[in-house]
Amino acid sequence: MKDYILSLLEGEETEENPCTSLAGCQGTTPVGVQEEAGIEWPAAHKDSQKMAxxxxxxxxxxxxxxxxxxxxxxxxxEALGAEISWGSKQNDPYISGYPFSDNPEDVKVPEDLLELGRIPTVIEAIKEVQSNLDKDKPVSTTVIGPLTLVGELIGTEDLLRKTITEKDLIKELVERVTEIPQKLISRYYEAGADVVQVIEPSSSADMIPPNIFTEILQPHLSKISSEVDRPLILHICGNIEPILPAIMELDFDGVSLGSGININKAKKEASEGTKLLGNISPDTLSKGSPSKVKKEVSNAINQGIDFIEPDDGFVPVATLENVETMVKATKEKR
Structure with missing residues (x-):
């Protein structure tokens, strides 16, 4: 399946739908999975062996x-100085202190970036997964896109406000930090990642106007994607329909769709060879019935989705029964 998945992201036609979780801000480890595996958050966030x-x-x-x-x-x-609250097995880590909230102009890329925080932990975890994986599956990982990263350094509310009141500053900061995902993408592939996703949750039409996306962010996403010759996916949470044309101008191999996005419309906008991933609702996976999960899988495939995935990854409270049903229902449609 690994070779087939990679071939799809290289532009081959979709003959059968993989069931993956390559995209999204959430991970692949809801509470039921952590408990069955005997390895739980937050310890697995901090230790490369436990993570792998x-x-x-x-x-x-x-x-x-x-x-x-x-x-x-x-x-x-975290690597650039943010304070992190680590949560629990039911709750994701989150930023509790922004390192440049009082001095955004001081944001810069450290020369020793790859040695800071948990970046070495993730690099080592990728290596360990590749060394110990006995299944024919691709290894995937995540980098944060430049606009969202600026928000995580100066504060997301400040970011959104300053895109209007101090647009030139935000332009400069986005340009400055674009080097960070570029460096990480290169290092993660070198460590053994097969697929990398760029997440940009702060750039949806729910967060910023479409013209801000095209003016401030699109050129830098284009720079990131055009310089990568390995499988690269873009994930933006929420409503991306107003910016779909701009997204499809970028050179990403896959684009993640939320559960509220019209697959048929996205399919019409998609560039030749660009694969669409999604879009099973997190509400369905956490609170719905297995029959509803099956229906969503069937609908997504019938509408032309390429990869069946949970919208934004598996939320921690997604039930094991529903997650397993999503996988089984996808394989039954082949």
Missing amino acids: DLAIKSSDIIGIENVRVPFDACVEP
Whole structure:
């Protein structure tokens, strides 16, 4: 399945739908999976061996067709000085203190970036997964896109406000930090990642106007994607329909769709060879019935989705029964 998945992201036609969790801000390890694996958050966020072991076990338990690390979206801001609250097995880590909230103009890329925070932990976890994985599955990982990363350094509310009141400053900061995902993408591939996703949750039409996306962020996402010749996916949470044309101008191999996005419309906008991933609702996976999960899987495939995935990854409270049903229902449609 690994070769087939990678061939799809290289532009081959979709003949059958993989069931993966390559995209999204959440990970692949809901509470039920952590408990069955015997490895839980927050310990698995901080230790490369536990991270790798939980990633492999979660893929085996659920049956999804990739293995993914890490399980949170705080790696880069922590490395640059953000304070992190680590949560619990039910709750994701989150930023509790922004390092440049009082002095945004001082944001810069450290020369020793790859040695800071948990970046070495993630690099080592990728290596350990590749060394210990005995299944034919791709290893995937995550980097934070430049606009969202600026928000995680100066404060998301400040970011959104300053895109209007201090646009030139935000332009400069986004340009400045674009080097961070570029460096991480290169290092993660070198460590053994097969697929990397760029997450940009702060750039949806729910967060910023479409013209801000095209003016401030699009050129830098283009720079990131055009310089990568390995499988690269873009994930933006929420409503992306107003910016779909701009997204499809970028050179990403896959684009993640939320559960509220019209697959048929996205399919019409998609560039030739660009694959669409999604879009099973987190509400359905956490609170719905298995029959509803099956229906959503069937609907997504019938509408032309390429990869069946949970919208934004598996939320911690997604039930093991529903997650397993999603995988089984996908495989039954082949």
